[in-house]
Amino acid sequence: xxxxxxxxxxxxxxxxxxxxxxxxxxxxxxxxxxxxxxxxxxxxxxxxxxxxxxxxxxxxxxxxxxxxxxxxxxxxxxxxxxxxxxxxxxxxxxxxxxxxxxxxxxxxxxxxxxxxxxxxxxxxxxxxxxxxxxxxxxxxxxxxxxxxxxxxxxxxxxxxxxxxxxxxxxxxxxxxxxxxxxxxxxxxxxxxxxx
Amino acid sequence: xxxxxxxxxxxxxxxxxxxxxxxxxxxxxxxxxxxxxxxxxxxxxxxxxxxxxxxxxxxxxxxxxxxxxxxxxxxxxxxxxxxxxxxxxxxxxxxxxxxxxxxxxxxxxxxxxxxxxxxxxxxxxxxxxxxxxxxxxxxxxxxxxxxxxxxxxxxxxxxxxxxxxxxxxxxxxxxxxxxxxxxxxxxxxxxxxxxxxxxxxxxxxxxxxxxxxxxxxxxxxxxxxxxxxxxxxxxxxxxxxxxxxxxxxxxxxxxxxxxxxxxxxxxxxxxxxxxxxxxxxxxxxxxxxxxxxxxxxxxxxxxxxxxxxxxxxxxxxxxxxxxxxxxxxxxxxxxxxxxxxxxxxxxxxxxxxxxxxxxxxxxxxxxxxxxxxxxxxxxxx
Numbered sequence: 076x077x078x079x080x081x082x083x084x085x086x087x088x089x090x091x092x093x094x095x096x097x098x099x100x101x102x103x104x105x106x107x108x109x110x111x112x113x114x115x116x117x118x119x120x121x122x123x124x125x126x127x128x129x130x131x132x133x134x135x136x137x138x139x140x141x142x143x144x145x146x147x148x149x150x151x152x153x154x155x156x157x158x159x160x161x162x163x164x165x166x167x168x169x170x171x172x173x174x175x176x177x178x179x180x181x182x183x184x185x186x187x188x189x190x191x192x193x194x195x196x197x198x199x200x201x202x203x204x205x206x207x208x209x210x211x212x213x214x215x216x217x218x219x220x221x222x223x224x225x226x227x228x229x230x231x232x233x234x235x236x237x238x239x240x241x242x243x244x245x246x247x248x249x250x251x252x253x254x255x256x257x258x259x260x261x262x263x264x265x266x267x268x269x270x
Numbered sequence: 271x272x273x274x275x276x277x278x279x280x281x282x283x284x285x286x287x288x289x290x291x292x293x294x295x296x297x298x299x300x301x302x303x304x305x306x307x308x309x310x311x312x313x314x315x316x317x318x319x320x321x322x323x324x325x326x327x328x329x330x331x332x333x334x335x336x337x338x339x340x341x342x343x344x345x346x347x348x349x350x351x352x353x354x355x356x357x358x359x360x361x362x363x364x365x366x367x368x369x370x371x372x373x374x375x376x377x378x379x380x381x382x383x384x385x386x387x388x389x390x391x392x393x394x395x396x397x398x399x400x401x402x403x404x405x406x407x408x409x410x411x412x413x414x415x416x417x418x419x420x421x422x423x424x425x426x427x428x429x430x431x432x433x434x435x436x437x438x439x440x441x442x443x444x445x446x447x448x449x450x451x452x453x454x455x456x457x458x459x460x461x462x463x464x465x466x467x468x469x470x471x472x473x474x475x476x477x478x479x480x481x482x483x484x485x486x487x488x489x490x491x492x493x494x495x496x497x498x499x500x501x502x503x504x505x506x507x508x509x510x511x512x513x514x515x516x517x518x519x520x521x522x523x524x525x526x527x528x529x530x531x532x533x534x535x536x537x538x539x540x541x542x543x544x545x546x547x548x549x550x551x552x553x554x555x556x557x558x559x560x561x562x563x564x565x566x567x568x569x570x571x572x573x574x575x576x577x578x579x580x581x582x583x584x585x586x587x588x589x590x591x592x593x594x595x596x597x598x599x600x601x602x603x604x605x606x607x608x609x610x611x612x613x614x615x616x617x618x619x620x621x622x623x624x625x626x627x628x629x630x631x632x633x634x635x636x637x638x639x640x641x642x643x644x645x646x647x648x649x650x651x
Contacts (some may be wrong), residue, residue: 180309181309181310182313192435193311193312193389193434194310194434194435194436195309195310195312196308196309196313197304197306197310197424200429200432200436201426207436211429211436211439211497214437214439214494214495214497215437215439215440215495215496215497215498216495216498217498218440218495218498218499219497219498220428220429220497220498221426221427221428221429221430221431221440221441221497221498222440222499222500223430223440223441223443223500223501223502224411224414224430224431224441224500226418226422226423226425227415227418227419228418228419228422229425233427236427237427240427241500244498
C-alpha cells in the first residue's frame with residue numbers, strides 16, 4: 076500500500092495528536108490502534124487513492140512498524156513552535172512550582188500570558204525567568220541575551236559591563252565564522268576594556 | 271493642524287523616489303520602548319495609562335526634529351480619522367482598535383511617528399522612500415537618544431529593552447521594507463519570495479492590511495528576531511543580503527516577462543489601462559490590482575527601456591501633452607510612478623471620504639474613486 080508507485084497518486088496527511096496539544100481532532104473518543112487493538116491510536120492517516128478515501132488509526136508503535144511515521148521526536152520543543160496558538164498548560168510546560176506564582180509587583184501570573192501573549196511588567200522577565208527562557212530562546216532563534224544598544228543613562232560601570240558582554244558575543248560569532256582577523260580585533264578591544 | 275491638511279497628497283516616503291525605488295517602495299524602522307517604573311499596559315489602570323501618556327507626550331512634543339510636530343488623541347478621534355491614520359501608516363490597526371488613553375505624535379512631513387500606549391508605552395518609527403534602512407536607523411537612533419535624555423526606559427543588561435511581548439525583546443527593533451513584486455506574481459514565482467523570506471526568518475505582510483498584498487503586489491517584509499543581534503547587524507543584513515536577493519528575483523522575473531511572456535505582460539497592462547480609463551465604478555481592491563500593473567509598466571519602459579506594444583501605448587499616454595495652457599509640468603496630472611502611488615493612497619476608502627468631506631456609502635466611494643482615476647489617466651481638467 077505504501078510502495079513508491081502508490082505514493083505517486085495518493086494524498087496522505089498525518090495528524091499527530093499529542094497529549095500536550097490543545098487542539099482536539101474530530102475524533103473525540105479514545106480510539107484503539109487498528110493493528111494491535113491494544114494501544115491508543117494517536118496517528119490518524121487519511122489516504123485518498125484514485126478518489127477512494129481510506130482512514131487508518133494507529134498507535135505510534137505500530138505506525139513505526141508499518142513505516143508510516145518515522146520514530147518521532149516530535150517533542151515539546153516542536154509543539155512549542157506553535158507557542159501562542161496552542162499552549163500546553165502551565166504545569167506541563169513550566170513544572171508545578173511555577174504554576175501558581177504571581178509577580179509581587181504587577182500580580183501577573185503565567186496563565187494570563189497564555190491568554191494575552193503579553194507580560195504584566197518589566198519585573199516579570201526576572202521573576203518568571205525560568206519559565207520564559209525557553210520561549211525567548213525559541214522566538215529569537217536560540218538567543219537569550221541582548222546584543223546592541225545600551226541606554227546613555229546607564230551608570231558608566233554597568234555600561235562597560237554590557238559593552239564587554241556584547242563584544243564577547245561578537246567574538247564568539249567571529250570565531251564561529253572563522254573570521255580570525257575580526258576575532259583578533261575584538262579580542263584586543265576586550266583586553267583594552269578590561270584593563 | 272488638521273488631517274485634511276495632509277489627506278489630499280501622499281506622504282514623502284511614498285512618493286516613489288529613493289534608491290531601488292522601482293522595487294523597494296519604502297523603508298521603515300520601529301523601536302519599542304517602555305517607561306521604567308511603570309507596569310506594561312495590560313496591567314495599567316486608566317489613570318496610569320493617562321499618566322504615561324502625559325509624560326511621553328510632553329517629552330515628544332519638546333523634541334527638535336527639524337519639522338513641525340503635532341499630537342492626535344487616538345481615543346478621542348472619530349472612526350473615519352482613525353481609519354485614515356491607519357491607511358496612512360501613521361498608526362497601526364492595533365492602535366486604532368485599542369482601548370483607553372492613547373495617542374500619536376506625528377512630524378508634519380510624516381517621516382516620524384510615535385504611538386503612545388499601543389502594545390508598548392512607546393513605539394517610534396522613521397520612514398523613508400526607497401531602500402534607506404541605514405538612514406532610517408541613524409535618524410531613529412538619534413531621536414531615541416534625545417528621548418532617553420529626558421526619560422528612563424525599562425532595560426535589563428541581560429535582555430536589553432524590555433517589551434510587553436517577549437518576541438520584541440532586546441533591541442526591540444523592527445526593520446521593514448515595502449516591496450512591489452508584480453512580475454514575480456505574474457510569472458507564478460511569488461512562492462519563491464515567500465520561501466526565501468521564511469528561510470531567512472522574516473515575516474511577510476500586505477501593505478494595506480490583511481489580504482491586500484495579493485491585489486496590490488505590495489508586500490511588507492520585516493525581521494522577527496530582535497534579541498542577541500545588534501541593530502546595525504540587523505539593518506546591514508537587510509541592506510546587503512536580503513534586499514539585493516529579492517530585488518534580483520523580481521528583476522529576473524521582469525526580464526522573463528519581456529523575453530518570454532510579452533503577451534501576458536501586454537495583456538495585463540492593456541487591460542489595466544482600458545479599465546482604469548473607462549470604469550465608472552471601481553472597488554478599492556480592483557483599483558489596487560490594476561494600478562499595480564500600470565506601476566510595473568511605467569517602471570519597465572522608464573528603467574529597462576522596454577518597448578512592447580502595450581508599453582509604448584502606456585508611454586504615449588504618460589507623455590501626452592497635458593493641456594493647451596502649457597501647464598504640462600503640473601505634477602498632479604500625467605502618469606508617473608509618483609502619480610500612480612498617489613492614486614494608490616488617495617483612493618483608499620478613508621482618504622476618499624476625508625477628502626470628500628463626509629462619509630460615503632461603498633457605491634458612492636466606488637464612483638468617486640473611478641472618477642479620480644479617470645481624471646488623471648484621461649487628462650480631464
